[in-house]
Amino acid sequence: MDFKGTCRRAGMIPALRPNLMVGDMRDTGLPTRIARFLLKRFVHRTDMRILASRSLNDVDERQFRWLGDETKQFLSDVETDVAARRPAAKLGDLPSFGNRPMVDLAINTVSADRVLRRLGAEPSLSADIVADIGWETYRGLLSFHSAPIRLITRYPGRRPRWTNRLLLVFPFNPSGAPGYRVQVSREGPDILTRFINCPPLSFARRLGEATGDLQVLEAFKRSSCSYDWPSADWIARDGCQGHYRRTRSPSQGDPECGMCWRAGACLGV
Numbered sequence: 001m002d003f004k005g006t007c008r009r010a011g012m013i014p015a016l017r018p019n020l021m022v023g024d025m026r027d028t029g030l031p032t033r034i035a036r037f038l039l040k041r042f043v044h045r046t047d048m049r050i051l052a053s054r055s056l057n058d059v060d061e062r063q064f065r066w067l068g069d070e071t072k073q074f075l076s077d078v079e080t081d082v083a084a085r086r087p088a089a090k091l092g093d094l095p096s097f098g099n100r101p102m103v104d105l106a107i108n109t110v111s112a113d114r115v116l117r118r119l120g121a122e123p124s125l126s127a128d129i130v131a132d133i134g135w136e137t138y139r140g141l142l143s144f145h146s147a148p149i150r151l152i153t154r155y156p157g158r159r160p161r162w163t164n165r166l167l168l169v170f171p172f173n174p175s176g177a178p179g180y181r182v183q184v185s186r187e188g189p190d191i192l193t194r195f196i197n198c199p200p201l202s203f204a205r206r207l208g209e210a211t212g213d214l215q216v217l218e219a220f221k222r223s224s225c226s227y228d229w230p231s232a233d234w235i236a237r238d239g240c241q242g243h244y245r246r247t248r249s250p251s252q253g254d255p256e257c258g259m260c261w262r263a264g265a266c267l268g269v
Contacts, residue, residue, distance in 0.1 A: 032091070035101045039137070043108055044075055046136045054129060058120040074115060081111035088210065089203045090178070098171040099179040099199055106200035106224060109134050110207060113219035123215050131223035138227050139234065141171070146235045156238035157263030161191045163235050164261055168193075178202065189263035196256045200224055225249060232261055 051071045055063050066074065085107050091100050109130055116126035145166045149159050168174065174182035181197035204220035207213075232244035243262050248254035 029097075031097050032100055035097075036104055039101060039104055039108070040079075042140060043133065043137055046133050047071065047075055047078075047112070050129065050132050050136070056120075056129075057122045057125050059122050061122070064120075074119065077115045077119070078108070078111050081115055082107050085111055085207065088207060094175075094179045094199060096173050096175040096179055098169075098173045099175065102171050103199050103203055105134065105137060106203050106220065109223050110204055110216050110220060113215065114213070117215065123218075127215075127219040127222045130219055131226060134223040135227055135230070138224075138231070142231055142235060149235075150237065156236040156240075156243075157189055159237065160232050160235050160243055160261040161189070161263065164191050164193065187260070191261045193259045193261070194256050195259070198257060221252075228259060 048068075048071055051066055051074070052068075055065050057063055086104075089103050089107055091103055094100055094103065112133060113126050113130045116129060117123055121129070142163070146159065146163045149162045149166070153159065153162070168182065168184065172180050172182065174180050174184075177197040179197070179199055180195065183194040183196065185192045185194075201220065201224075204217050204224075208216040228246065229244050233241050236243045245260045245262065246258060247260070248256055248258035
């Protein structure tokens, strides 16, 4: 007699959904927990440093500053909001571990913006502060990937190209939707990447639509979608700007994100 099957049909034992179980295990696995812990520690230190040196404006244009206790309360509120937003991010559905830290960073980004605005910060200023916090975090990731490349080659044109190859292994590995879906090609010495699916942007868009809060997507566009221009110049380290251009962007309504990482910025090519 199939005791478990009989009880399940009778409603005494809930039916298990294998896909959901696999997704949950992916979301709470040891590598994910370690990455989440490191991200939290880094973001918290960055938050404390940036908020300690910034004056804030509320919606009535009144200036104020936060002291240590107020900043700690902000961090606590952000943690609460992150925990509430994380189920909607569907991290367990992402097909690779590498994509999850980037979505976790997006969760922290939109939660910080939501809490700042809830505590009275003017929306445009909130987006700027969140962008500064996110850039410091993202630059730390770039340092991890670009440092060995700088030791290998002195040629600035190779640095963005080789660093991109590492980034496309982790964390932007193109595992396909709902994770990153990327097409990579070359145009002379330049590398072209077409991001057809971007899970952090998908999360921000879903959250904005679900909550009716259009500022969520705006804050994401002004933070995560703006890092590649300084990233390319920072990786090349040749004293020139213009190592990056973007022809299309989903945050502007385009179907894909078309990027060009240029090798010859100083030569104007």
